Amino acid sequence: MAILASGASRVLVQGMTGWAGRHYSSSMLDYGTRVVAGVTPSKAGTRFLDLPIHGDVASAMREHRIDVSIVFVPPQNAGAAMIEAIEAEVPVIVAVTERVPLHDMVKVRAALAGSRSILVGPNSQGILSPGQCKIGVMATASARPGRVGVISRSASLTSEVIAQITEAGLGQSTTVGIGGDPICGLSMRDCLSLFLKDEETDGVVLIGEIGGSQEEELAEFVAAARPSIPIVATVVGRHAPPRRRMGHAGAFAEGTNDAAGKIRALERAGIAIAPSPHLIGETIRAALRQAADATRERSVA
Amino acid sequence: MKLHEFQSKSCLTRYGITAPPGRVADSPEAAREVAMILGGSRFAVKAQVPAGGRAAAGGILIVEGPDAVEAASRALLGSRLTSDQTGPEGYLVRQVLVETAVNGPASFYLGAMIEPTSAGIVILGARGGETDIEAKVRAGRTTIGRLAVGPNGAIDAAEARAFAARLAVANDHFAGFCAVLTGLAEALIGLDATLVEINPLVLGGAGGFVALDAKIVLDDNAAFRHPERPAEDPVDQPGDLEASAQRHRINYVRMDGDIGLVANGAGLGMATVDLVRAADGRPANFMDIRTTATSLDVAHGIALLLENPAVKVILVNVHGGGMQSCDTVGDGLGIAMRRTGRKCPVVVRFAGNNADFARARLANFGCKIVDCADMWTPAATAARMARPAEAPKAMPLFERREAAVR
Numbered sequence: 001m002a003i004l005a006s007g008a009s010r011v012l013v014q015g016m017t018g019w020a021g022r023h024y025s026s027s028m029l030d031y032g033t034r035v036v037a038g039v040t041p042s043k044a045g046t047r048f049l050d051l052p053i054h055g056d057v058a059s060a061m062r063e064h065r066i067d068v069s070i071v072f073v074p075p076q077n078a079g080a081a082m083i084e085a086i087e088a089e090v091p092v093i094v095a096v097t098e099r100v101p102l103h104d105m106v107k108v109r110a111a112l113a114g115s116r117s118i119l120v121g122p123n124s125q126g127i128l129s130p131g132q133c134k135i136g137v138m139a140t141a142s143a144r145p146g147r148v149g150v151i152s153r154s155a156s157l158t159s160e161v162i163a164q165i166t167e168a169g170l171g172q173s174t175t176v177g178i179g180g181d182p183i184c185g186l187s188m189r190d191c192l193s194l195f196l197k198d199e200e201t202d203g204v205v206l207i208g209e210i211g212g213s214q215e216e217e218l219a220e221f222v223a224a225a226r227p228s229i230p231i232v233a234t235v236v237g238r239h240a241p242p243r244r245r246m247g248h249a250g251a252f253a254e255g256t257n258d259a260a261g262k263i264r265a266l267e268r269a270g271i272a273i274a275p276s277p278h279l280i281g282e283t284i285r286a287a288l289r290q291a292a293d294a295t296r297e298r299s300v301a
Numbered sequence: 302m303k304l305h306e307f308q309s310k311s312c313l314t315r316y317g318i319t320a321p322p323g324r325v326a327d328s329p330e331a332a333r334e335v336a337m338i339l340g341g342s343r344f345a346v347k348a349q350v351p352a353g354g355r356a357a358a359g360g361i362l363i364v365e366g367p368d369a370v371e372a373a374s375r376a377l378l379g380s381r382l383t384s385d386q387t388g389p390e391g392y393l394v395r396q397v398l399v400e401t402a403v404n405g406p407a408s409f410y411l412g413a414m415i416e417p418t419s420a421g422i423v424i425l426g427a428r429g430g431e432t433d434i435e436a437k438v439r440a441g442r443t444t445i446g447r448l449a450v451g452p453n454g455a456i457d458a459a460e461a462r463a464f465a466a467r468l469a470v471a472n473d474h475f476a477g478f479c480a481v482l483t484g485l486a487e488a489l490i491g492l493d494a495t496l497v498e499i500n501p502l503v504l505g506g507a508g509g510f511v512a513l514d515a516k517i518v519l520d521d522n523a524a525f526r527h528p529e530r531p532a533e534d535p536v537d538q539p540g541d542l543e544a545s546a547q548r549h550r551i552n553y554v555r556m557d558g559d560i561g562l563v564a565n566g567a568g569l570g571m572a573t574v575d576l577v578r579a580a581d582g583r584p585a586n587f588m589d590i591r592t593t594a595t596s597l598d599v600a601h602g603i604a605l606l607l608e609n610p611a612v613k614v615i616l617v618n619v620h621g622g623g624m625q626s627c628d629t630v631g632d633g634l635g636i637a638m639r640r641t642g643r644k645c646p647v648v649v650r651f652a653g654n655n656a657d658f659a660r661a662r663l664a665n666f667g668c669k670i671v672d673c674a675d676m677w678t679p680a681a682t683a684a685r686m687a688r689p690a691e692a693p694k695a696m697p698l699f700e701r702r703e704a705a706v707r
Contacts, residue, residue: 027623076525098591101523102415103452103493109420110452125623137592139622139654154568155592159653160620160676180567182417209568212417236571239578240554240587243386247552247567247589249522250417259575276579277572278676 002129002174003149003194003201004092004120005068011135012060012090013038014081015072017048020096024072024137025049031134036064057081057088068092070126070135079104082119083111093185094135095121099249105183112185119185123249125155125177136177146171148284149195151188152207153180153214153248157236157277161207164281170288173201178214180248188214189221196227203230203288205280206271208262210237210246210253215262219269226270230287233266234274235259302519303351307398308531309515312492316484319505320512323400325349332374335399336367343402346373350392353516354384360394363402370399403511405503409468412498413450413485422450424485426468429501454486474504481510493523542605549598550591553605558583559687561606561645563599563617563634565590565625573618576676582684585612592624599633600640607641615647616683618676621654631659635666646671646686650679 005011011028015021016038026049029035037052037060044055054060057069069090073081078097085093086108100122112119120127126136131145138155142163148170152158155177162172176191178184188206195201208215215235222231237246238259245252253259263273274283304312310320322339326332336344344367348360355361360382362373374397383391408429416423426446446467450456461479470478481502489497496518505511524530533544546553552567556574560582564570570589577584586606590599606612617634621627631651638647648671651659663670673679 024623075522099522101493101526102495102520103490103523106415106420106422106452137623141654152568154566155624156564156566156620156622157568157572159622160569160572163620163652183415183420207568209571217418234572236568236575238575239584240571240574241556244554244587245552246554246571246587251567251571276677277576 002132003198004118004174004176005127005129005133005135007032007034007129007132009034009067009133009135010064011035011133012057012064012066012069013072014057014069014085015074016040016051016053017043018072018074021072022049024096028134031140033133033135036066057084057090061088061090066090068094068127068135071095071097071122073097075099075101078122079108082108082122086111086115086117086119089116091117093117093119094124094126095119095179095185096124096126096137097121098123100181102183105181109183109185120176121179121184123181124179124184125158127174127176128172129174130172138175138177142166143175144171147173147200147202148288149173149198149201149204150175150207151191151195151204152177153209153250154207154236157207160277161205161280164278165205165284168281168285170281170285173198180250182212182250187217189218192218192221192231193225196225196229201229203232203284203291205284206231206233208233208235208266209248209251210235210240210259210262211248211251211257213257216257216265219265219271222271223269230284230291231271232274232280232284232287233271234277234280235262235266236277302521302530302533304517304519304531305349305351305396306347306514306516307349307396309517310512312517313484313488313497313499313512313515316488316491318481318484318488318499318512319509320515321345321400321403323398325396325398326374327378327396329371329375329378332397332399333367333371336370339399339401341401342366344370345400345402346370346377347398347400348377348382348394349396349398350382350387350394352384352387352392354386355382358382358384360384374399403503403505403513405505405511407471408501408503410498410500411481411485411502412496412500413489414496415489422452422454422486422489424448424450424464424482426464428468448482450486454483454490456482456486474508474510477510488517492517493520493527494518495520546602546605549601550594551598551602552587552589552591553602554587556584556586557611558585559611559613560683561585561609561612561615562588563590563603563606563615563619563630564588565592565619565630566622569618569620572676573616573680576680577616577684580677580681580684582680582687585609590625590630592622594625594629596629596632596636599630600636603634603637604641607637607643607645612645614683614686615645616679617647617649617651618679619650619659620652621656621659623654626654627651627659628655628662631662635663635668638668639666648673648679648683648686650674650676
């Protein structure tokens with residue numbers, strides 16, 4: 001089992017008939033994802049890519065028992081689209097849309113509190129469970145089915161890390177882009193706790209960056225939960241000029257949330273830090289080997 | 302987008318918060334006229350730059366009479382103001398705000414903002430007096446009061462009373478203080494701002510609260526629903542190039558080194574900066590080509606690097622993903638190199654979607670490149686090439702590459 005989405009997941013695309021919706025729906029279908037329907041209010045009742053288009057999420061939910069909805073709605077209406085999916089009780093919502101107004105995310109998070117939904121994103125590249133399903137916009141060429149989970153805030157660096165993990169002879173159970181915005185749904189910590197419950201994930205790679213406090217919160221959780229599988233992390237932005245926004249709206253170091261502070265917090269929690277961003281594959285391979293050796297010794301003893 | 306003080310104050314006025322009487326001026330004569338219209342004798346002349354630390358940097362002058370206002374404005378206008386928050390270039394002062402000087406007892410810091418962790422709106426408050434209190438409050442070091450606000454601006458009366466009590470607001474001023482809190486929350490939501498700050502808030506002569514300084518940061522992502530927003534200042538700041546890159550869907554941050562960096566994605570961009578520094582190189586910039594950028598946008602971004610005389614070598618680190626493949630960046634690089642006459646060595650690492658195609662495109666453009674397979678080699682190579690003594694040694698490498706390309 002992967003986390004959040006597997007080959008059996010029934011997927012809805014919100015904003016399917018727009019440019020991005022059309023392009024990525026096709027590429028998700030090509031990958032083998034079970035896309036079952038789309039939502040575009042003005043085109044309800046029509047068909048697109050040979051799939052039914054609904055006027056709202058609730059009607060799609062009634063008809064298709066949706067497991068995951070992916071949001072390609074432009075920023076003007078993306079917040080409302082997420083809230084619509086939350087109200088329709090879609091279990092997992094992936095928001096790819098970039099540049100969603102922050103006050104809209106305040107309302108989305110208020111709707112999310114106490115709901116049955118998990119929101120991944122916004123500004124996320126999505127979820128990929130290699131060999132099972134792609135619910136997002138990422139490249140899949142270097143991904144392989146395997147047992148390493150990946151959590152990240154950045155798309156292109158994730159592609160790089162996935163390639164490194166594959167090159168190290170390993171594969172990925174699920175890769176999750178939690179998004180680069182200051183306010184997002186699923187946090188790094190909650191994503192990690194999903195991986196810890198997944199029997200098919202043997203190790204986790206965390207790709208952190210400056211800004212916010214997600215890495216620190218994850219470190220606190222790890223220090224308390226003492227997970228039995230190895231976790232390897234990198235934090236980029238060690239040499240970012242202070243108080244400058246580095247591409248992502250959320251990548252903004254102020255006070256103690258710079259790379260050094262995050263690395264200290266993660267190390268204190270017992271998480272292995274990759275010595276450099278180009279050595280992440282090797283670091284997780286070494287950590288997994290060490291964990292396997294320890295298990296073998298224990299079973300011999 | 303950061304608003305100037307005078308813009309911030311005029312916004313707050315619309316939400317019922319009082320600011321000292323005043324007006325902005327762009328010449329010493331106009332400043333004098335403002336003082337004449339305001340009347341009275343003591344004036345504050347304040348440089349309008351989008352950065353804090355102005356008082357310590359000499360950007361705020363308290364003077365007596367219109368003549369002194371004119372003289373103070375003459376000194377400030379056209380000067381460059383550098384403070385601990387501006388960076389070494391500072392900001393050119395184009396406008397001054399001339400106000401009636403207000404002195405008042407009981408000063409406060411109040412800031413309404415969106416708190417990312419809780420995804421909620423909060424007002425933080427402190428008893429004022431300290432100069433860098435904003436930074437301390439936001440970093441969580443001196444918070445005296447914290448007031449949660451509902452997503453639609455609702456403030457609980459009992460919580461407001463407790464908040465006022467922690468800030469030692471006198472009972473007779475509680476109603477006025479509450480009006481300021483409500484105004485702050487409504488301004489944050491109504492303006493689609495991420496920060497609305499008053500520092501200091503003082504009790505004016507008439508017994509009401511007056512905002513002596515204000516700062517508003519607007520959420521650029523919400524610009525589509527705010528046609529009333531002021532146009533951004535004409536650019537002349539270090540931020541210039543950054544704004545110009547932004548129009549071409551490129552996030553760009555200038556740094557002070559000699560290796561020009563090209564990368565797609567914020568994470569890979571930051572990783573590239575880190576790798577270059579680890580290889581003892583000095584990055585000239587951070588770059589994050591956004592997924593929607595075309596090859597012409599990329600060419601514009603790379604032209605910014607080629608126009609920077611400090612740049613000795615360009616390092617391209619691109620991982621083609623599902624949204625943007627390598628050849629878009631390859632084309633952009635080829636176009637930029639062809640447009641400029643500048644000879645500048647280029648170290649390239651393409652991986653992921655269409656990496657081979659991107660290399661072929663560059664060969665068609667006749668670009669000389671040093672082609673690397675992993676992320677570390679180009680960083681180390683670029684760092685070595687930027688060191689003056691060893692630059693010639695690197696030349697045979699290009700020629701070899703060029704020969705291979707032919």
